[in-house]
Amino acid sequence: MSLDTSQPLKFARQYKLQWEKAQDAWVLLYPEGMVKLTGSAGEILTRIDGERSAQDIIDNLQAAFPGADLQQDVIDFLEHAHDKGWITPV
Amino acid sequence: MTKAGSPLSDTIKPPLWVNAEITYKCPLHCVFCYNPLNYASTFEKELTTEQWLKALREARELGAVQLGISGGEPLMRDDCEEIVAEASKMGYYVNLLTSGIGLTEERIAAFKAGGLDQIQLSFQDSTKEMNDFLSSTRTFDLKRKVARLIKQYDYPMVLNVVLHRLNIDHIEQILQMAEEMEADHVELANSQYYAWALKNREQLMPSREQLEHAEAVCNQFRERLGNKMKLYFVVPDYYQDRPKACMNGWGTVFLNIAPDGLALPCHEARMLPGLEFPNLRDHDVRTIWYESEAFNAYRGDSWMKEPCRSCDEKHKDFGGCRCQAYMLTGDARNADPVCSKSPHHSIVTDQVALAQRAQSTDDDVRPVIIFRDDKNSRAFVDD
Numbered sequence: 331m332s333l334d335t336s337q338p339l340k341f342a343r344q345y346k347l348q349w350e351k352a353q354d355a356w357v358l359l360y361p362e363g364m365v366k367l368t369g370s371a372g373e374i375l376t377r378i379d380g381e382r383s384a385q386d387i388i389d390n391l392q393a394a395f396p397g398a399d400l401q402q403d404v405i406d407f408l409e410h411a412h413d414k415g416w417i418t419p420v
Numbered sequence: 421m422t423k424a425g426s427p428l429s430d431t432i433k434p435p436l437w438v439n440a441e442i443t444y445k446c447p448l449h450c451v452f453c454y455n456p457l458n459y460a461s462t463f464e465k466e467l468t469t470e471q472w473l474k475a476l477r478e479a480r481e482l483g484a485v486q487l488g489i490s491g492g493e494p495l496m497r498d499d500c501e502e503i504v505a506e507a508s509k510m511g512y513y514v515n516l517l518t519s520g521i522g523l524t525e526e527r528i529a530a531f532k533a534g535g536l537d538q539i540q541l542s543f544q545d546s547t548k549e550m551n552d553f554l555s556s557t558r559t560f561d562l563k564r565k566v567a568r569l570i571k572q573y574d575y576p577m578v579l580n581v582v583l584h585r586l587n588i589d590h591i592e593q594i595l596q597m598a599e600e601m602e603a604d605h606v607e608l609a610n611s612q613y614y615a616w617a618l619k620n621r622e623q624l625m626p627s628r629e630q631l632e633h634a635e636a637v638c639n640q641f642r643e644r645l646g647n648k649m650k651l652y653f654v655v656p657d658y659y660q661d662r663p664k665a666c667m668n669g670w671g672t673v674f675l676n677i678a679p680d681g682l683a684l685p686c687h688e689a690r691m692l693p694g695l696e697f698p699n700l701r702d703h704d705v706r707t708i709w710y711e712s713e714a715f716n717a718y719r720g721d722s723w724m725k726e727p728c729r730s731c732d733e734k735h736k737d738f739g740g741c742r743c744q745a746y747m748l749t750g751d752a753r754n755a756d757p758v759c760s761k762s763p764h765h766s767i768v769t770d771q772v773a774l775a776q777r778a779q780s781t782d783d784d785v786r787p788v789i790i791f792r793d794d795k796n797s798r799a800f801v802d803d
Binding site (some may be wrong): 343344 | 437482483485486507511513515537538574576578611
């Protein structure tokens with residue numbers, strides 16, 4: 331399912347992003363489960379705030395990590411997150 | 421106690437999931453209840469609010485992140501809202517497991533404000549109550565009211581229905597009601613034969629024909645409703661030939677805390693002989709999780725006997741359930757007899773064979789069913 335990159339994104343109902351000291355990682359919590367996120371997945375998902383669109387997130391990351399071409403990787407991951415039902419357009 | 425710093429303790433991962441059984445008090449008398457038979461002996465020894473919060477804080481510091489608040493009926497304690505709110509502040513993802521009895525609008529509003537993440541509503545369900553439930557407008561209205569409240573407060577409607585021989589043929593009516601309540605998730609799990617359900621096993625185990633019928637009805641609903649109502653159907657493990665990976669392995673992720681403060685690697689472990697389970701009143705969670713003899717007893721695989729010890733599937737199912745191995749074979753280190761490789765497997769297949777008796781002869785062979793109530797429980801205290 332392809333994602334409209336101009337639409338603001340938010341977490342789906344019941345999904346919560348949280349920093350876990352014990353795991354030294356961002357995790358995504360949902361009923362009776364948890365996904366431990368890689369560093370780059372954490373960087374992407376922490377930018378989801380109900381206002382930024384996929385393109386805003388890419389721009390924001392591009393500014394934070396100049397020199398890297400992130401466009402396609404970020405879109406691929408956001409589409410994966412959307413397919414998994416973690417995030418949804420506002 | 422095993423000392424910390426031993427090779428084993430370096431490999432022990434922190435608990436991730438805490439189940440807080442805050443009380444065994446319950447207005448219901450379900451014949452399949454997995455609470456201990458002598459649950460009534462905990463009534464005078466329940467942890468205080470402060471003791472609960474201390475234990476939850478300690479587990480959270482180790483890395484626990486999922487929290488179930490269950491019982492008994494957790495709403496029987498009037499500090500349930502406070503425990504939920506404080507746990508949520510600590511950073512737990514909090515799930516309340518309730519029959520819905522006692523869930524008023526005032527209480528659900530307090531839970532929402534306190535940050536409760538999910539509510540799982542179970543059907544109270546024994547023969548008489550099931551019949552009442554299916555026929556009585558009063559009970560149905562109560563359930564519908566609770567279901568509406570859950571929706572109104574923007575929680576998904578998660579319904580748990582325990583299936584067994586006496587209600588499984590009502591599956592269509594059960595699912596119709598779930599649909600009317602606009603359930604989002606419905607878990608239809610057959611009862612597992614522990615505690616009260618083991619006492620009533622003959623009464624509760626469905627026949628193969630009943631299971632097939634129920635699964636077929638589930639599939640019809642799945643086809644018609646798709647993702648609108650997600651259905652999970654779980655057959656009794658006695659019908660399998662490999663055991664469940666119970667608790668994902670002893671002392672690996674799950675910490676159960678009983679109302680009296682006993683720390684257990686699963687809901688049932690209290691009845692295993694020869695192990696002294698530590699109490700949260702006397703020890704902190706770190707000591708209990710990493711150092712106690714009880715939590716180390718069945719970690720890893722050095723405790724295993726044959727056929728588990730040399731089995732190439734031992735890291736997949738960890739030899740199954742220690743409690744079931746003990747209950748059915750008398751030794752918790754044996755393979756769970758659900759496994760077809762177990763020399764005790766016939767104990768399980770004999771029960772399954774018995775369950776194939778015709779429904780119509782039930783009345784002649786039916787043993788007395790034992791309800792989970794305080795009077796019956798007190799009779800087990802001295803056993």
